[in-house]
Amino acid sequence: MGYYVTFVESTAKFKVSNKKKIIDALKAENKKVEEYYKLSSVLNSNDIKDIFAELDFEIEISGQYYRIVDYISEKLGEQEIWLPIIAPHMEDGFIHMIGEEGNHWKWKFDHGRFRDVGSRIMFDDEFHVDLDRK
DSSP states (O other): OOOBEEEEEEOOEEEGGGHHHHHHHHHHHHTTSOGGGOOHHHHHOOOHHHHHHHTTEEEEEETTEEEEEEEOOSBOOSHHHHHHHHGGGSOSEEEEEEETTSOEEEEEEETTEEEEEEOOOOOGGGOOOOOOOO
16 A cells, blocks of 8 residues: 655755765664665666656756655655655755645755654634734
8 A cells, every 4th residue: 555645845965976975874773774765776886867756856957956746656655764864964945745635744954963843734714814904
């Protein structure tokens, strides 16, 4: 089964110069996780595009950065295991997703830390600012 998700947008990126740091961090963590969660691309390749593809992301090089441009699966994977590992090497940014039940969230990279940020819906008629206009 699995939880179906849709990619909305991403501002997440990392410097090309951080590619080896990300691969090394993932390799180190890959040794610690249960067999089910292991990333075969980390064991068998040093190709950063293959590694991110196994994490269900498409990345493209743009100048001095790799940018996350798409989520290439229709189901949620183990991103919450792996994204915190790469967070220290990412620039500030986010990946906006929608779940099958309509929930929105962001996977956010903020000053070297990873956060899973939920959302809520607010209708305009529920938000009111009373301005004192004399």
